[in-house]
Amino acid sequence: MSKIRAEHVFTSESVSEGHPDKVCDRISDSILDACLAQDPDSRVACEALATTDRVVVSGEITTRAEVDWEKIVRQAVREIGYDQPGLGFNADDLNVEIYIHAQSPDISQGVTADAEKNHEQGAGDQGMMFGYASDETPELMPATLIYSHRIVQEFARRRKNDPAVARYLRPDAKSQVSIRYRDGRPVRVESVVLSHQHTPDMPKSFLENLTQEIVRQVIPAELLHDDVRYFVNPTGRFEIGGPHGDTGLTGRKIIVDTYGGVGSHGGGAFSGKDPSKVDRSAAYFCRYIAKNIVAAKLAHKCEVQVSYAIGVAQPLSINVDTYGTGVLNDTDFEKLVRCVFDLRPAEIIKTLDLKHPKDWHYRDTTAYGHFGRDLFPWEKCDKVDALIRSASVFQRKK
Secondary structure (H helix, E strand, C coil): CCCCCCEEEEEEEEECCCCHHHHHHHHHHHHHHHHHHHCCCCEEEEEEEEECCEEEEEEEEECCCCCCHHHHHHHHHHHHCCCCCCCCCCCCCCEEEEEEECCCHHHHHHHCCECCCCECCCECCCEEEEEEEECCCCCCCCHHHHHHHHHHHHHHHHHHHCHHHHCCEEEEEEEEEEEEEECCEEEEEEEEEEEEEECCCCCHHHHHHHHHHHHHHHCCHHHCCCCCEEEECCCCCCCCCHHHHCCEECCCCHHHHCCCCCCCCCCCCCCCECCCCHHHHHHHHHHHHHHHHHHCCCCCEEEEEEEECECCCCCCEEEEECCCCCCCCHHHHHHHHHHHCCCCHHHHHHHHCCCCCCCCCHHHHHCCCCCCCCCCHHHCCCCHHHHHHHHHHHHHCC
């Protein structure tokens, strides 16, 4: 059983939508969105590479949709804010290379449902997936990560809406927040790191002052104090950024995408994959399960793991760890999960309606976290009552 340490400092980072890897995530998921919009049964596994003045897109896509791949790439880059000449990377001047072919039939035969052969949809790959939730923030997410996300998200919002900020700041940025915990609860911010791409004429004081202003806006006052250490562009200069400064690839920021290093990670990336890939859909469902358990006040913290074999519908294993904070033992929590949730891939897709996004897009997930934002269906807490009822049955049996 996992233990809660009496006191420790934990750190998580986030990166902006203009980070090179996030540019690639957005391109991959923009292509996924375009395919699903016309053909919800599209099978998509799309990767992108971005470097100076160039984007390369490759992958396996089987779809009836008619998509202008190059147009989607340029639009995704433009939406991020890479739309100015002379920066080594902008939407209008990119060289775009496309290398796409259909999904392997060896994979398709195991993943596609076939009523005549009595074969239900199986998992799109083998592997293990994790979901996590904690009641340390209203979003039921780790505080270090959620505040790191909020910092770069607010910088992006201001860059896009405030001409005084847009004058100096460019799309690439990173944040990092370190928080001291006592008895498993966040008690004070120890340090904040902010690195933001900027114009050559930006006064350093501009970014320093703006960083402290945004930190005070997005982090609760009770966690802040006069001794917070700020490290703002600690190298002294960050003019060359984005894919011109560092080559980007789809799926490289998996810890930023999930829980900031808290809990476990199965190793699979999300972006560019349609929901038949359990790397993505089952990880979303595990978050859905963990969040509902914590929202039901059945545990202060919860991690859920599932595993699959390719082509097999039922998960091979389900493991629940409540870090000693649950009202049930973890073996009973596993039984509870099996009672309330159906973890077969087709049922996951149906429950969360992952083939037909409504009021959200997959490209929305690619920056500022796949978890902790209410616009996504896996953030719903609609299983709380069912969990409480079922948990009471287990408690009465004791």
